[in-house]
Amino acid sequence: MSLLSVNDLTRNFGGLTAVSRANLHVDEGELVGLIGPNGAGKTTLFNVLTGVYPPSSGTIELNVDGTTTSIGGKRPNAICRAGVGRTFQNIRLFKDLTVLDNVRIAMQQNIPYSLLAAFTHAGTFGGKEQQIRDESEQLLAVMGLADKADELSRNLSYGDQRHLEIARALAVRPKLLLLDEPAAGMNPNETRDLTDLISQLRRDFGLTVVLIEHDMSLVMRICERIYVLDHGSIISEGTPEHVRNDPLVIEAYLGEEAPNA
Numbered sequence: 001m002s003l004l005s006v007n008d009l010t011r012n013f014g015g016l017t018a019v020s021r022a023n024l025h026v027d028e029g030e031l032v033g034l035i036g037p038n039g040a041g042k043t044t045l046f047n048v049l050t051g052v053y054p055p056s057s058g059t060i061e062l063n064v065d066g067t068t069t070s071i072g073g074k075r076p077n078a079i080c081r082a083g084v085g086r087t088f089q090n091i092r093l094f095k096d097l098t099v100l101d102n103v104r105i106a107m108q109q110n111i112p113y114s115l116l117a118a119f120t121h122a123g124t125f126g127g128k129e130q131q132i133r134d135e136s137e138q139l140l141a142v143m144g145l146a147d148k149a150d151e152l153s154r155n156l157s158y159g160d161q162r163h164l165e166i167a168r169a170l171a172v173r174p175k176l177l178l179l180d181e182p183a184a185g186m187n188p189n190e191t192r193d194l195t196d197l198i199s200q201l202r203r204d205f206g207l208t209v210v211l212i213e214h215d216m217s218l219v220m221r222i223c224e225r226i227y228v229l230d231h232g233s234i235i236s237e238g239t240p241e242h243v244r245n246d247p248l249v250i251e252a253y254l255g256e257e258a259p260n261a
């Protein structure tokens, strides 16, 4: 059974259908790309997957360790606890907090209230705090931000802010990581480094990854499978080779950067 099953998913905004009867299946450990021209519905699909918007119709199921959870229409925190972490197209950090605190807050957010209360009452919260701090520092090291832990996140370079976003997404210990344009605004060298890092994170953390990306060199290099959205509908699905030669995809991209990088 797939880790993520999206069945007949539709999301309307008034008279506009942003996602139309989409079907996606992502197996555990896969690295899958989601591409499509501007306004195709990619971010809306992520927003529905993560509870920012409920689906208008259709179902979303997450199968983690043999347990299937229906996450369609659930609140973002519940979906996060079910095992889904994400980054945003527009960086969303606590700009006036330190790099370390940004990760610590994300990690704490994933501790259920009852467990938090149990720690407090049992007097072991201090120990838990230390564990959160240690794990946050480890994550920063993985993301190459160890020496910037005490800096305010607003002072980080753009590329480092994108890395911190990923560290925050990893802090919730996701099984499924959704990356929304992780390379946006990066130069070709930074993009190459990020491409390697995403592959490494998948291996080291045992992640399943779905990424939206306009940088076709990144998508074609690391994704095993790609879904192509156009006007809210999935028009193609398959290997990078298949997708880049699909006439429907080429037509959808006419006038935009063709997916052949």
Ligand SMILES: Nc1ncnc2c1ncn2[C@@H]1O[C@H](COP(=O)(O)OP(=O)(O)OP(=O)(O)O)[C@@H](O)[C@H]1O
Pocket (backbone or CB within 6 Å): 013, 016, 017, 018, 036, 037, 038, 039, 040, 041, 042, 043, 044, 045, 089
């Ligand atoms: N909250 C909203 N209210 C109304 N319309 C919306 C809303 N969010 C998205 N849309 C519309 O849904 C359509 C799909 O937008 P979406 O941002 O999902 O596309 P995208 O594929 O992520 O585009 P891009 O590559 O430019 O980021 C667009 O027409 C957009 O204007």
